[in-house]
Amino acid sequence: MSMERFSHFVLFGATGDLAHSKMYPALFDLYQNNALPADFAFLGMAFDDLSVTEFQRQVQKTLEAQYEASEHISEFVSMLAYAPVDFGEPATVEDTIAEHADTENGRFVFYLAIPPAAFETVSLCVKRFQETYCDCQLRVVVEKPFGQDLESAKHLNNTLREFLYEEQIYRMDHYLGKETVQNILALRFGNSLFEPLLNNRYVQNIELDLIEEEGIGERAGYFDGTGIIKDVLQNHILQVLSLLMMEPPVQIQSNFVRDEKHKFLASLAPLDLSSFHLGQYGSNENGEMNAYQEEPDVPEDSQTETYVSMQMGVKNMRWDGVPVYVRTGKRLNEKKTEIRVTFHPSFQYFVNQKETCNPAPNVLVIRIQPNEEVYYTVNAKFPGEGMCIQPVKLHFTYQESFNVPIQDAYTRLLKDAIEGDQTLFIRSDEIEAAWEYVTPVLEAKKQGELTPQTYTSGSTIEEVEEEITEAGE
Template sequence: MSDRSSTMLLFGATGDLARRMLLPSLYALHSDSLIAPDLRIFGTARSGLSDDEYREFARTALEEFLPEDRKAENMIDSFLDRLQYQALDASTLDGFDDLAKKIGDISGGLSIFLSTAPFLFEPTIKGLQHAGLAGDNVRIGLEKPLGNDLASSAQINDAVNAVFPEERTFRIDHYLGKETVQNLMALRFGNMLFEPLWNANAIDHVQITVSETVGLEGRAGFYDDTGALRDMVQNHMLQLLSIIAMEPPANFDATAIRDEKVKVLRSLRPVAEGDSVRGQYGDGAVNGEAVRSYAADLEGQSDTETFVALKAYVDNWRWQGVPFYLRTGKRLAQRRSEIVIQFKSVPHNIFGGRGGKLEPNVLIIRLQPEEYVRLMVMAKEPGLDRGDVKLREVPLDLSLTTAFAGKRRRIAYERLLLDLIEGDQTLFVRRDEVEAQWTWVDGIRANWAKNNIEAKPYAAGGWGPSASVALTEREGVSWHE
């Protein structure tokens, strides 16, 4: 199988993900000459469109979602020339032969991006195999959700792996394509400063927050069947945790990195009773605007959680006894994704006799909306101290946006699509990772069901239920806000 595929096939090519992310990302790769001039791009979905009609659909999407500085009419036209379209009902085998005929020669390799409803995964895989679109030179990228528990995930993976072996299967978690997430490994393993302290001897606790200000945003049916735990914790947040906690890999390659991540996921202690909080937003105000409750947005009553807070432990030598606090939710006070590493206090305060108060160091890694790394350190205030020594916490900031101001900031799907085309699995999730994630999350859900843990109400525009504050403060810890 050659490294680069000469043909790409997008399932769900008229969907919201294609409009907002996939087509703009492929255009960006085209405009920067990162994909081969002869790469052909085929779209398929149920909509009955001609090639020209699909190109107009794509043009409209690019006009809406491309930044103004990326729009160039001649470049858009040349990108649209790559596109072709074939209508397909993936629930039946009938149309797959026509799809294969439309695509034609795939001897140069075919990369498939599958973004469809979960119930279509199995028939789509069968259809691709039936039509000869699943050979040794074909790789497939799978967009979540890949099931809603371990059993359903295993069923999907079994169906996929029966046709596409693991080395040709690319499971997508778009968080792994974010530039700052990739910088976590550079921060840890490229700097002598941090790695010797990256353990239970020096770190008191870790916080991971992924907060949203939006509500359902057109995803009511999917979200109410899924909830915050399965929508965010099972994939994005556990991937962040595994990168933070993993041992140094021997090499920067797909096998070495994913081997270390799965060790962390398998070391997660089952969440104890009382170490999790469920919440659901009520009426409130976000950014000064009144918003409705989840029930009103849903237009019906539901016990689905829109907020989760957890206390987790990684049971290995490096992290024994260090709590990892995770929280995520909708309709919260700010949109934010960040990791906070709280170091322990120095063993002895030499300034205590002169009134100097010390705060333990904190490392803040902000993923969005800003991208920065901030280390909070203690410094002496200027002055001729004749009595007390005045110390103050000050930040050492590295703004990635400023530091790399001359570099183009790329959205996650640009990298992931290019890696799919080129066959690099480093930023994709392996099956054993997925199953370790589901095993842990299924245990939390079973505990909720056994103990009848209900979603506690919280006002939209805040930071979740008061119980999430109690989760940390009983250990003398406060959420970083």
């Protein structure tokens, strides 16, 4: 694994929403913290016919909306070059990059912040550049979704492997850049308390909830052709579960970690479609929230799912028999991403408990967002006579324990791409194993065997489950 810092950063799709919402704030954070290479050079490319000055003004406006106006923003923006190009003309793209960078011994990060439909076109541009300037070193960062199904993911992997090694490909899933997700590795393998207990001897079940208050907003063009199975389940959820449930790696280094993640994904039991619930949000009771089919640019007969719940299983010695419950959806009552590991109860020896005593199974909770925290519930004796036990929390929050701002996921991942650390990026075999796992669901949905039921916007998970169950009876 190369850990050499690459200084030339070329952003394809430099005027898009992703670039402005995530990329420029992340690069600016790195700039403010002196984390960019001393010879860092940026080139943005897109179809938009803008001058460099116009482009820089747009980026400055984006940053000033998030940070207090300062000379640091102006200094950073002045480093950014821009060129309008047609990605359908690889020779022009190649010449444009060559005009702005050292092509003799240059070290480039090419970031593809582009719609999936443009991926292959831009890949041809990267391929041509690599073939012409073979002395240059490249890393290519690819945004999710990586493919739309197993076949397309394999095709994209094969396309990239025609001119790149796996060590040069950085498949992005921003969830892996979140501090609390990375902390799963620290909790498991940096402490002697939890790892010996994370198996089917002690764990009763695992729950993972990833829910949002917001609907799709103005993302219909992307989301309606994707749905939450492809947008969240196939990537974010399976990646988080991999870190939680994989076997210990030889070392916490990229290929060792990704070896174990792939083994876990390959060990997932075939999905039981009878455990699957699909939903699509309707309006709320007073009509203030749009139903999904009322959102701008969504077809009125759309069958795209915005909610999924399911039960998963793992066929290996560590986890066989432990159910994993997953729920993810949009337009619920809160924004929350949380893992709950419930252990088998062991308070049966405490007899004649009063009604006011409520012992409960131990639970390990990892709150990824918001209010990032980790806590473990244990039973303790309530003060007074008798042996009355009740659950209490042992916990830490990031804010209380470290009192430093939590780094944005994109900031961490861009830094890793520049420095050549692939630990938090996804390897080709992981991508294909994840797509293979969800393929039966996608096929059943395509055949009409699984259809989403309407649920009320603003509902709790329990209310959504009740609505979907009743509608499906």
